[in-house]
Amino acid sequence: MSEYEAFRLMAESRYRSLSPLKWKEMKDGRLIYREELKYSDFAMDFPEGFEIPDEGGFEVKGEGGFEATPLLSKVHDDWVARQLQRLSEDKVELLSLAGWKHGYLIEVKSGETATLKISLVDRLPFRLVFRVRKGASLSATVVTPSGAQHEENVKLLASRIDVTCEPGSNVDIAYKAGSSPVEFIGFSADLGISSSLKLDALHVAGSYGRHFGDVNVGQGARLSARVAELIPKSSFGDSMFNVRHASQSESEVEMRAAVLGKGVIRGLTSIPKGAVGSNANLQERVIMVGEEAKAITSPSLDIYEKEVQARHGSWSGRIGDRELFYLESRGLSEKEAISLLIRGFFSPFERIVPLEEVLEGIVLGRDLGERSEDKT
């Protein structure tokens, strides 16, 4: 048995040993616990029906001092094995740990600079492990195929991106994922001393989507994360972002969601004892569009150190009638006006949210298209 197989079996058995996945769902406006999200409903019980094609995968393009190696060839490396074996108690995460075949280890050499674009040609569960060495800097964009046309045979995607920023490194990552019927994506990062990470993430929920972020901000490190969530009509999206601080570290997390279906936006910033001089800010903004939108927000702080500054805030609301009226009075149609206002809402996210395509195609296309049909 190869080490990859062994690892996969380990994650799978761990997955099976945990109690059934309880999935929060809202019904008639109330949050209920569904007994189990039945993978069989989606023909994806594990491992039956969870076949990963051997072919297909990535395109890694870029310049600068980096090295991209297929992950499967690197499972013998101790460091890589450690990265791969960080088993958690979370079933969804375990699924993504166990269910991959395609992945890359991307290493940026010490002191070098690299610019990368990683495109997924096929919709596959994938793993990406970034290792940015001391003093290096990396700018990477990860793009999955546009959600509008999902492959019929792959119903479940569970992918992960893990980033290790060694001391003094400077990393800028943007990724876009989502819109398979059921898609989970996990992101984790360890920030070494005085490193910095800028993250822009966009997640488009399919029928069920879960987006899970987990960042350890090391001593003197700085995290700036912007997480955007688009939850189309009759979709359910759950987005969570956890941050843990070390001393003199800084984090700025901004989560924004446009919700047409049902959305759960959660954030937790923990400042343990000893993380002196930490500075944390966690903001959640949810805009609800349409009659069916429902949202739960929960920005939490947990602080055990007094020499810190921490803030959090959340807002949920809908597009204001006044703004809509103003734009419509200027000759825009309702659809155009809503689209413009959502674009405004996401303006700080311009880099990652390909606004035209995503908003028109996924969010507004479905929603307003149906509505205008109803009217006619």
Added chain:
Amino acid sequence: MKEKDILDGEASRLEGMTELKHLNEEVVTSLSREKGEPDWMLKKRLYSLSVFESKPIPTWGVDLSGLKLDDLAYYVKPDVEKVDSLSDLPADLKKTFDALGIPEAERNFLAGNGIMYQSEVIYERMKDRLAKQGVIFMSMDEAVKKHPDLVQKYFMTRCVPPTYHKFAALNGAIWSGGTFLYVPKGVKVSMPVQVYYLVDHPSMGQFEHTVIVAEDDASVEYIEGCSAPMYVKGGLHAGIMEIFVGKRARVRVTTIQNWSKNIYNLVTKRAIVEEEGKMEWVEASLGSKVTMLYPASVLAGRGARAEHFYVSMAGDGQVLDTGAKIVHAAPDTSAYVLSRSISKGSGRAIYRGQVRVNPGATGCSSSVKCDSLLISDESSTATFPTEEVYEPDADVSHEATAGRIAEEQLFYLMSRGFSEEEARGLIVRGFMEPVTKKIPLEYAVEFNKIVEAEVKNGVA
């Protein structure tokens, strides 16, 4: 077994007091018979007991493993007969209440005044003028006998049913004492009504049950103070407060909680607010070992409003977990929550709140602000807000900050001639001011003194 036997057999004597221990059906029945309650109340108690036994101790919040339910005295009959005047109280109790300034307060600014000692209300008095207007202010036990219809209508029905949670059920089974305050239609009680709770027992549970009803267009303010001397063993306070705010009515409840630092304070407070009614909660938490206090406002009528003001100070070994629970169940309702907490020593102050906007509750707005201040190295704080918005036409926001006293502020005050201690005291008082100014002046002065003393201790 006869009731008398149960009382004598099961209970031990503590300085002439009767205790009830070991909660079971017999004990509950005998308590109910002893109090001469009607059958429906006994049924309610027994039903609550079955709910209590069927529910596990909640584990989602503060660690309650230190709570030893088996060691508690569930009912302690005080060795003091009910008195008509404060001057008739036994000398030691009278001294305590004099020190607390209660007789003076009664003369000067209270419409009604009550005292609950151990498990019974031992004194209550209301201005005659109000009695003539139909205001009812009496102990719950008495109200069950004198106004059975009213009590049956409001007692653990739609506001806090026994199934609400484990400790609500416990209260339903073994409740004793508490207040029934009924303000008829259109009556405005201009001066506050106050009840003082005192526990003086090594390990007892106090389970008072208060119901406040303000009919349409009525208004009333209710103040409660709690304290207990320090004993080696801990106790439990699991009171219930049910409030019904009628159309255009207004109710304000102020609680100043200063239990000894070994009491588990797990209270349930819930208000149902009808059309254009207004509910105000002012909660000052200083004492107790563990507090889990989440006053709830159900905004059931169009245009209803709730305001929650909390201030808490968690000292050494204390965990004060407070928060607001707001349900927007009708259109155009609004809520405002302001929480200020201070953690010192190894204390932990937590804000845990929930705002829910039900489907169809259009045009609601909710704003939650909570700030925490950490003033010692060992202290900690947390904020766990949840906003569930099931109606797109709503405006819900949450804001919070956490941190320490800013060096610049300290430096500024010290440059103006304050000592560091004074400067800290001043900053802390300023931090709490938006909430403390909601507390009636007489209490606010006292409260500020306590806070200042605590801050000085904390710093020293």
